[in-house]
Amino acid sequence: MKLLRAGALACLLLLGACPDADARVLLDAGTPPVLDLTPATQVLENADHAADLDAVRAPGTTARFRALAPGETTFGYAQGAYWFRFEVENTLPEAVRRVLVIDYALLDHVTLFRIDAAGTVTRRDGGDRTPFATRDLADRHLNFLVDFAPRASATFYLRVESQSSMQVPLLLADPRAYLAGQLTSRLLLGLYYGILVALTLYNLLLFASVRDGNFLWYALYGASYCLMLLCLNGLAFQHLWPQWPHWGNLATLLSVSFSMITVMQFSRRFLDLARRAPLFDLLLRLCMAFALALALAALVAPYSVVIRLQTLLSLAVAPVILIAAFGSMRSYAPARQFALAWSILLIGTMIYAAVALGILPKVPLTEYSIQIGSAAEMILLSLALAYRINALTAENERIQREARSELESRVQARTADLDAALQHLEDANRRLDDFSRRDGLTGLYNRRHLDDALARVCRDVDAQRTPMALMMIDIDHFKSINDRYGHSVGDACLRATAAALSQAVANDDAILARYGGEEFAIVLPHIDADAAMAVAERVRAGIEQRPILTDPHRVDLTISIGLHIVPTGTPCEAQDLLRRADARLYAAKRGGRNRIEISTYGASRK
Helix, strand or coil: CHHHHHHHHHHHHHHHHCHHHHCEEEECCCCCCEEECHHHCEEEEEECCCCCHHHHHCHHHHCCCEECCCCCCECCCCCCEEEEEEEEEECCCCCEEEEEEECCCCCCEEEEEEEECCCCEEEEEECCCCCHHHCCCCCCCEEEEEEECCCCEEEEEEEEECCCCCECCEEEECHHHHHHHHHHHHHHHHHHHHHHHHHHHHHHHHHHHHCCHHHHHHHHHHHHHHHHHHHHCCHHHHHCCCCCHHHHHHHHHHHHHHHHHHHHHHHHHHHCHHHHCHHHHHHHHHHHHHHHHHHHHCCCCCHHHHHHHHHHHHHHHHHHHHHHHHHHCCCCCHHHHHHHHHHHHHHHHHHHHHHHCCCCCCCHHHHCHHHHHHHHHHHHHHHHHHHHHHHHHHHHHHHHHHHHHHHHHHHHHHHHHHHHHHHHHHHHHHHHHHHHCECCCCCCECHHHHHHHHHHHHHHHHHHCCCEEEEEEEECCHHHHHHHHCHHHHHHHHHHHHHHHHHHCCCCCCEEEEEECCEEEEEEECCCHHHHHHHHHHHHHHHHCCCEEECCEEECCCEEEEEEEECCCCCCCHHHHHHHHHHHHHHHHHCCCCCEEEEECCEEEC
């Protein structure tokens, strides 16, 4: 009994190692139009680069094939070549055509061997190192058309060698059904890339409008990120450079590096890490330098080395940005939206990197994790940028309000200062004008002021129909005083006379001026003849009774006065008034001096 069980187990093991035991796909009426070949596929891992089909089919090598586990389509970054084996049998009475699709775009060299039942071997070559035109279907995924005769079978060996991540999800599909299924995927990807391009252009326009570097770096990030995804999805090879496969692989490495550089620079500026978190700012700058070095290394270094380092760098950068964003949330409100947006994107990026490293299985959710994460990130980050714009706008408005308020305060202060300065200037001008109208020796008004004042008084009395008087005064024998005592005594006499005259008319609404030399004039507005005569007598007596004492001299002074009265209702003309008063003055001097001569229009008296 034990021997029977052991024999049965040995048979099962042998059957498990035999390619015909499980690696078989039956095409019949119930076969779905798109079939996953993983359950029927066996794999030989890390085969020798030089191994050919005959070596792989050798009995010793055949035994090393193993069945793929459910969902096992990713193998990380592998050295050497991988061989996959499966058998397809057409049970239908008619011929059928199928397309073998490798649902991953970044495989360098793929060779398909087909062995018919008669032992005939056919070979097909493909991969992203060969021109795109060699593909049977114009699709971003590598594909081979295979035909099956009625009730015929064939065994397939697929050799895959790549410096990129080894991902080999195999599909066998009806060509029309496959292309129809890809239509929805293309529409969704087209919508996704359209949104990405629109956001890139939108941020460029915002940068041109507000000149904020954050929008420029986000636009550059969007452009490089868009190119990176186009390369990773195979769309760039299909539509941008189908005849330049070498450039397609180089563009993948460059776009990955530049997308990391721009996202790190955008994060640094948006979060203001240089001021808020200098350590994280330094880490990101070092990572940016490393990403730039990888971009330069891509020109000469092997693809496998650069892409692995880029994948590891992306896994290192993700937590640095997240931690920096969370650390800035307390003091910087936009960091909250940033942290949420980048959490989703970086999680998607890390999932994709984990798939590339073979850590996670390749399923639609993990395969398109970058697109899903970036779509959510675009929406949330757009909200964050909008929040930042609103915050900046509010801050600018606050600054403008404060600036306007400060400007208004400054204008008011400057206006007050200007008003004060103008007032001071006006006072200074008045003082200067008054100074220019003053006699330097006596301090009385001068002839210029007298002329203006007399003309003004004449206009007033004419308008108000009131009387007035003009008094012309001359110091008697003044020339003799100068000749006898000298000009210093003469000047003292002039100053003393001016002081006495000022004192005599202090209570009268009088205008006192030095007319010239030893002559003085007093204008008495709104005064009749009797009052004017009283003032004149008070002036004359005041001078006579006030001798001038200058050490060692005593000088007794007298004055002669010519007084002209303008009665009420009589027209008043300044020059005529001066002429008449001056005439009465000389009459007083001729009459013996120390006297008053009075005149009015039509009459004169002593």
